[in-house]
Amino acid sequence: MPKPSLYDMNLADLETLMRGWGQPAFRARQIYRQLYVNLAANPAAMTDLPLTLRDRLSAETSIGGLRLVRTQTSDDGLTRKALFALPDGVVVETVLMIYADRATACVSTQAGCAMGCVFCATGKLGLLRNLSPGEIVEQALWASRELRAWQGTGDRGQGTGDRGQGTDRAAGGPQDDGSRWVADAPAPVQQLGRISNLVFMGMGEPLANYDRWWESVQRLHDPQGLNMGARSMTVSTVGLAQGIRRLAGEGLPINLAISLHAPDDALRSALMPINDRFPIGDLLDAAREYIDTTGRRVSFEYVLLQGQNDQPHQALALAKLLRGHTADGANRGVPLLCHVNLIPWNPVPGAPLGRSEHARVRAFQQVLVDYGVACTVRVERGVEIAAACGQLAGANDER
Numbered sequence: 001m002p003k004p005s006l007y008d009m010n011l012a013d014l015e016t017l018m019r020g021w022g023q024p025a026f027r028a029r030q031i032y033r034q035l036y037v038n039l040a041a042n043p044a045a046m047t048d049l050p051l052t053l054r055d056r057l058s059a060e061t062s063i064g065g066l067r068l069v070r071t072q073t074s075d076d077g078l079t080r081k082a083l084f085a086l087p088d089g090v091v092v093e094t095v096l097m098i099y100a101d102r103a104t105a106c107v108s109t110q111a112g113c114a115m116g117c118v119f120c121a122t123g124k125l126g127l128l129r130n131l132s133p134g135e136i137v138e139q140a141l142w143a144s145r146e147l148r149a150w151q152g153t154g155d156r157g158q159g160t161g162d163r164g165q166g167t168d169r170a171a172g173g174p175q176d177d178g179s180r181w182v183a184d185a186p187a188p189v190q191q192l193g194r195i196s197n198l199v200f201m202g203m204g205e206p207l208a209n210y211d212r213w214w215e216s217v218q219r220l221h222d223p224q225g226l227n228m229g230a231r232s233m234t235v236s237t238v239g240l241a242q243g244i245r246r247l248a249g250e251g252l253p254i255n256l257a258i259s260l261h262a263p264d265d266a267l268r269s270a271l272m273p274i275n276d277r278f279p280i281g282d283l284l285d286a287a288r289e290y291i292d293t294t295g296r297r298v299s300f301e302y303v304l305l306q307g308q309n310d311q312p313h314q315a316l317a318l319a320k321l322l323r324g325h326t327a328d329g330a331n332r333g334v335p336l337l338c339h340v341n342l343i344p345w346n347p348v349p350g351a352p353l354g355r356s357e358h359a360r361v362r363a364f365q366q367v368l369v370d371y372g373v374a375c376t377v378r379v380e381r382g383v384e385i386a387a388a389c390g391q392l393a394g395a396n397d398e399r
């Protein structure tokens with residue numbers, strides 16, 4: 001039997017544990033602070049606790065269950081991808097991306113994924129299992145430790161100098177405002193005390209593991225814990241409409257990114273089987289409800305695949321959808337409060353798809369911009385280390 005992980009306990013759980021051990025309640029707060037503020041990796045490091053309590057924690061609990069199998073770095077050490085094995089043998093991936101002015105962790109919420117998007121390496125694995133809240137949180141803590149270690153080495157390279165806003169992801173990263181394809185000249189890296197952004201864009205569909213994922217969000221947001229601002233976190237969903245509606249009612253303003261990837265149902269179903277369950281019309285209705293309820297802008301992710309979804313007439317169809325036209329061409333006249341992230345596809349071995357050429361990406365973007373849709377092209381990170389989610393796990397020979 002694996003020992004219970006302290007990362008799978010919230011503060012109330014820790015207080016219950018301490019009470020059961022005959023310890024005062026403040027010990028729970030000390031442990032919590034050690035885990036999330038001091039980033040203690042084992043009880044021995046919790047030197048403000050009595051030795052007997054540290055020993056008992058070591059004997060009867062664990063601090064997480066992720067075993068580092070492999071790390072890969074790229075972008076002059078500023079992109080770091082880790083492959084972790086969980087106690088039952090499944091593997092997950094986490095990426096840390098360091099920029100001039102921020103550090104972003106991209107974490108997984110499931111091992112594998114059931115959604116089967118044809119352009120995605122994780123989709124080829126199928127769903128292995130949901131991650132627990134602690135297993136999700138632990139990835140963010142790994143990224144924080146990795147960042148601290150990097151800052152401590154003096155091996156800081158140069159930041160990419162981007163000043164883009166919005167979401168980052170593996171093989172994604174800073175956004176291009178339309179005038180730049182790659183980031184500006186490097187700027188000096190600033191001291192970052194901890195990860196500043198967190199994106200749920202790794203392996204898996206977060207809203208398909210909603211309860212556990214949401215508990216991890218609350219833990220990461222907890223001011224007594226990692227204290228991540230809600231607006232510093234972004235969840236990316238394949239478009240589970242009921243999950244989007246549920247998120248709208250949570251009252252915590254994390255950012256929402258919806259993977260769209262096609263302007264019509266036939267193409268979207270071919271690329272993303274989930275579209276048969278939640279076609280574009282239903283998905284945009286859910287997005288509208290989310291925007292109306294929260295007053296917040298939604299991001300639409302659009303991976304560009306050469307000759308599949310990157311043609312000018314498709315850009316026009318996408319623009320019309322987002323400006324309020326329905327799929328059958330009727331005009332509702334109410335544009336969605338949204339932003340489009342165009343993402344050059346990171347090739348997945350064996351997938352019969354191609355990456356859109358630069359000129360096609362630019363032309364696609366221009367159509368959207370001309371139609372009044374806010375749109376950026378994401379500058380990539382980690383292409384040479386297979387940083388698109390699932391590629392490292394798919395190639396892992398430990399499984």
Ligand code: SF4
Nearest residue numbers: 113115117120123204
């Ligand atoms: S793109 Fe996301 S939702 Fe689709 S298969 Fe990959 S991990 Fe799952």
